[in-house]
Amino acid sequence: MYDVAIIGAGVIGTFIARELSRYKLDIVLIEKNSDVADGTTKANSAIIHAGYNAEVGSNKGKFNAQANPMFDKVCEELDVPFKRIGSLVIGFDNKDMETIKGLYKNGVALGIPNMEIIDGDRVKEIEPNISDKVIGALYAPTCGIIGPWDLAIALAENGVENGLQLMLNSEVKDIKEEKGKYKIFTEDKKIDVKYVINCAGLYADKVHNMVASPSFKITPRRGQYYILDKSAGDFVNSVVFQCPTKLGKGVLVAPTVHGNVIVGPDAEDLEDKGAVNTTADRLQFVKESAMKSFPNIPINKVITSFAGLRAEANTGDFIIGESREAKGFINVAGIKSPGLASSPAIAKYVVDLVRGLAGELEEKKDFNPKRKKVIRFESLSSEEKAKLIKKDSRYGRIICRCENITEGEIVDAIKRKVGATTVDGIKRRVRPGMGRCQGGFCGPRVMEILARELGKEINEIVKDNPKSYILTEQTKNNELYDEEVEKFVASAIEE
């Protein structure tokens, strides 16, 4: 019997799992996909918002404001890339400037520090490439950029190092309540547990409805993005928003923490929770919107585009709390933007909820909040590179030539706790395939290393989920061929 089961290993599920792993609890983290961070966490704007947008008194407003200052410490502990680069909400006319004043006041009421309304000249100083039509902006220096999947993977890894159990490829099919406890059914497992935390993202309503009558609905709100090559990385210095509309914060242009530029998203409410496809008309809209902020944006440097689905709750706010009908079942649902930016505060709050249910939690004496540092070869000095290769020669073999990623880094990503088992898993952990060749050169090498380290055949290596096979079968049955050749040679010699 587990104490706590967390359903869904996105950034919310992994954060809660890691925070709970501080205590003497038996915890299981259940994920339907083949890797953590495989849903909305892998496809969003990757922004730690300053927090001035949400309504005063809302969960979004409260948690974002609380969470923003918490990122420095957790990212330091877990060696997750994070930079505070500030954000701008730019205004093109007086109506925009009114909106900006409203945002400023809202931010003050929410306790967001150091905001300023600045004029067009100052905007131009911060963003030399911005449109000449910009007359002012709301500047919020606490806004940051992060690798969202880096964070979730690091949290899961740290949680597992502290005793958490992770079950991948385990879709929850049903949950039954029995005498105040729960039995969770996956395809091949029955999991007995005292408390359940529902972090199932887009499917949180479906999971909730397994134990209680429907009380909320999650709609997938799709957003589409472009990623520009690193050679465009210094085009923009901060997170640049236009004024928000009813559908959200609008199209932003920002550097990514990995040195690319991200452009997007649009917003489109859908029915299909699997519709992570991009569409030409929406991408065109994203491009045109971005060109309003930055008329010279080098959109010809696009290296990829993608779509993500936000989990939009019909209540309009984060749903965080114990289900009224199902005791011991905690929903953490409708976590759309600023969900990533709120995640540490949400996790802390959910720990308090668990404490409320289970009584005082006993801290583990040996809890280690730190994750073993990830070696990033490219960021090392020449001397450090030389030393590292001397210690482990695999760091002297570059596999990804776009981002100079070594075999040593790829093997480390496989060997760590919550290690990569797929091509996308490697890509998210150490980035081969994220660069301008998009895996054209390194793909075969990465598959070869995965196969070798995991003891598999190369055609058993998949892109992401089990059905995403890359290779079919061998072109020739070489063994048979060799045998035939031998026979032929033998008979020729006899003759």
Added chain:
Amino acid sequence: MLKYDIIVIGGGPAGLAAAIEAKKNGVDSILVIERDRELGGILQQCIHNGFGLHIFKEELTGPEYAERFIEELKKLNIDYMLDTMVLDITEDRYVSAVNTDKGFMTMKAEAVILAMGCRERTRGAISIPGFRPAGVFTAGTAQRFINMEGYMVGKEVVILGSGDIGLIMARRLALEGAKVKVVAEIMPFSGGLNRNIVQCLDDFGIPLLLSHTVIDIKGKDRVEGVTIAKVDENLRPIPGTEIDYSCDTLLLSVGLIPENELSKKAGIKLDSATGGPIVNESMETNVPGVFACGNVVHVHDLVDYVTEESRRAGKNAARFIKKEMAEDCKIIETVPGNGITYIVPQVIRTENLQDTLDMFMRVNNVYNNSKLVIKADGETVKTINKRHLAPGEMERIKIDLNSIKNKAISKISVEIEKEGV
């Protein structure tokens, strides 16, 4: 620190030919650095024939063509390092590189020859909408999987782009038992060699749809199908012309891009039309002593032309080492005129040429019965009649040096004149 007269970056056809030619022209201390596990570059995965018709007057496969140069390189005792990645080149020609054996190295070269080749344009770069499943390959990656790793990439294939690798792969997949349903090309003409269209598509009954492109990819885990539509003259899909193809694989042959990330670090100026360094008549870049050749400069149709160009780069790098190069000369620029996409070289110093000036270029469209007109400062110096010009076939022009030498010319232009105009 290791010191060499010439360091050649890249051990593909360009780097091999350049190194060999430099050695034959009297330079002894040469190092070739190759990132792959063997020399020969992409030729090693090009197991089809058709290489060497110009250089060797016979038809070779890619590996056979490469082997001739590799053997010569070894016979000439030219040093090379395999599985070695160059991380940085500086303007004063310090080269830093890593491998598993020697670790991190910094080397000094008197001259550097850039021969890194090119990479394939990807799905992301052309923003094909749809899902992002497994089963979307660039043609070259698929070629590597099939010819080098020995694994098939799929059973039912649609190919976008009729560049040469796409055409070659259509045939290769068909020979391995896959069903190649269609090749779609967004332009109204193919970007590949005519002989490849005949031998790789026509002979196998594979249809080529010109002015068509892929507008959607279906399948959440693995490709399940694509939608192809006709495009108008602005290359925009025409509503109502969509055709769905079920397939498990989409191959892309949508262009090659010279790989110049290292060149940029060394302060080398690039030509936006070629994507490669701006070079002079000696294949030298704007950074003195740094030469470039092959697909890193501009994408070639035939490896034979890469070899020729690289021999020139190697020979001139040797002249640079021996201080035989005329440096402070008057410069003539080449200017691509009407109908011409680019011209290589971009800069000419006649003092370094012997009898003729060779220029290489591509046209921007298909032209029949037209003329290439070469002008020096606006005055026609040569006219060449052309029955057929196409973007897929590189044009090479030779002009007599006497027609431009010792004249105060600042620009040489090439343009297309249509018949009867």
